[in-house]
Amino acid sequence: MASVPFELKGKSVYVAGHRGMVGSALLRRLAREDVKLVTVDRREVDLCNQAQVFDWFARVRPQVVFLAAAKVGGIVANNTLRAEFIYDNIAIAANVIQAAHANGAEKLMFLGSSCIYPKLAAQPLREDAVLTGPLEPTNEPYAIAKIAGIKMAEAYRSQYGSDFISVMPTNLYGPGDNYHPELSHVVAALIRRFHEAKESGARSVVVWGTGTPRREFLYVDDMADACVHLMKTYSGSDLINIGTGEDIAIAEFARVVAEIVGYRGEISYDTSRPDGTPRKLLDVSRLDKLGWRATTSLREGLERAYEAYRATLLVPTQA
Ligand SMILES: NC(=O)C1=CN([C@@H]2O[C@H](COP(=O)(O)OP(=O)(O)OC[C@H]3O[C@@H](n4cnc5c(N)ncnc54)[C@H](OP(=O)(O)O)[C@@H]3O)[C@@H](O)[C@H]2O)C=CC1
Numbered sequence: 351m352a353s354v355p356f357e358l359k360g361k362s363v364y365v366a367g368h369r370g371m372v373g374s375a376l377l378r379r380l381a382r383e384d385v386k387l388v389t390v391d392r393r394e395v396d397l398c399n400q401a402q403v404f405d406w407f408a409r410v411r412p413q414v415v416f417l418a419a420a421k422v423g424g425i426v427a428n429n430t431l432r433a434e435f436i437y438d439n440i441a442i443a444a445n446v447i448q449a450a451h452a453n454g455a456e457k458l459m460f461l462g463s464s465c466i467y468p469k470l471a472a473q474p475l476r477e478d479a480v481l482t483g484p485l486e487p488t489n490e491p492y493a494i495a496k497i498a499g500i501k502m503a504e505a506y507r508s509q510y511g512s513d514f515i516s517v518m519p520t521n522l523y524g525p526g527d528n529y530h531p532e533l534s535h536v537v538a539a540l541i542r543r544f545h546e547a548k549e550s551g552a553r554s555v556v557v558w559g560t561g562t563p564r565r566e567f568l569y570v571d572d573m574a575d576a577c578v579h580l581m582k583t584y585s586g587s588d589l590i591n592i593g594t595g596e597d598i599a600i601a602e603f604a605r606v607v608a609e610i611v612g613y614r615g616e617i618s619y620d621t622s623r624p625d626g627t628p629r630k631l632l633d634v635s636r637l638d639k640l641g642w643r644a645t646t647s648l649r650e651g652l653e654r655a656y657e658a659y660r661a662t663l664l665v666p667t668q669a
């Protein structure tokens with residue numbers, strides 16, 4: 351089992367999910383490290399396909415793995431594509447973790463989610479709250495798959511001495527987000543909806559649920575920086591939460607997004623849409639003790655995210 355500090359320098363580093371929001375932020379962050387970056391296109395290796403994953407790992411044998419590939423989406427995606435969320439996420443975690451072990455990877459980081467904590471766990475959410483109560487029903491399949499990944503990393507550490515660690519990110523946002531009107535997370539959904547309302551002159555915008563749930567939001571480049579920091583400085587079976595330690599009610603958040611986008615109309619609430627977990631604020635004291643803190647304020651991050659969204663509108667769509 352490797353120890354800390356863990357040296358990344360000169361190593362081959364595989365980012366699984368490199369085209370996604372977190373994966374692409376990891377590539378930006380790792381470009382500042384002296385490493386050999388390794389990625390593979392999903393058309394060549396489908397991470398749900400055990401044979402393809404095992405074959406690719408046996409050929410490439412990456413020394414370090416950031417497991418940032420997953421089936422990901424907002425509350426409605428999680429609640430409706432329930433079979434895909436559990437199957438894909440269990441398969442990806444099982445295939446990549448076993449292949450990394452079988453091919454001698456020195457270190458692996460598994461990305462879980464704050465959704466793994468019980469729906470009504472005490473706030474802020476401490477890492478030891480995992481498996482202490484029932485999960486939020488809208489994302490139970492995703493959370494169960496993520497808990498399976500965490501338990502695999504833990505089991506490989508205890509049985510084989512593998513240096514596999516698990517981190518639990520809060521709700522993330524930033525460049526590379528998914529702006530699908532139904533399937534996205536709240537940040538991307540509201541940026542798009544307020545922008546379209548501003549452009550069309552619409553007088554009212556609908557926000558889902560009651561507006562009372564509280565969420566914590568972390569800018570994705572801060573997330574990537576935290577992952578690299580923890581890869582170098584942390585080794586252990588305990589989970590590590592990654593967040594800002596601050597949260598905001600969805601109604602207030604919607605007003606901040608509207609202001610940044612420049613939408614001045616009304617905001618209404620569709621209470622037929624799910625609220626999900628009432629509150630999901632992470633206890634970040636372990637992360638803090640390990641020497642990392644978020645540096646991008648919510649307003650600054652949202653401004654950058656809005657800029658990134660507008661840039662996507664300039665890219666011609668393929669016929
Ligand atoms: N976004 C968030 O708010 C949060 C995310 N997380 C976790 O962070 C990680 C990254 O999420 P995020 O970047 O937001 O998600 P994205 O959807 O932006 O990216 C996911 C990536 O995984 C890849 N992928 C999915 N399925 C497969 C597959 N079968 N084979 C190969 N590649 C696959 C996708 O490939 P392609 O682009 O080719 O489809 C994509 O590159 C995930 O583990 C997620 O659970 C945790 C908490 C919050």
Ligand SMILES: C[C@H]1O[C@H](OP(=O)(O)OP(=O)(O)OC[C@H]2O[C@@H](n3cnc4c(=O)[nH]c(N)nc43)[C@H](O)[C@@H]2O)[C@@H](O)[C@@H](O)C1=O
Pocket residue numbers: 422423424425426428463464465488489492520521522533534535536537539540556557558559563565600623624625626627630
């Ligand atoms: C990160 C985490 O994210 C997911 O959980 P979630 O925190 O519930 O994510 P969300 O971003 O979709 O919603 C946050 C809140 O915002 C409200 N809300 C308002 N208006 C819109 C809206 O327009 N879209 C969405 N999606 N939500 C809206 C919505 O009702 C909810 O109260 C997991 O499934 C899982 O994927 C996961 O890991």
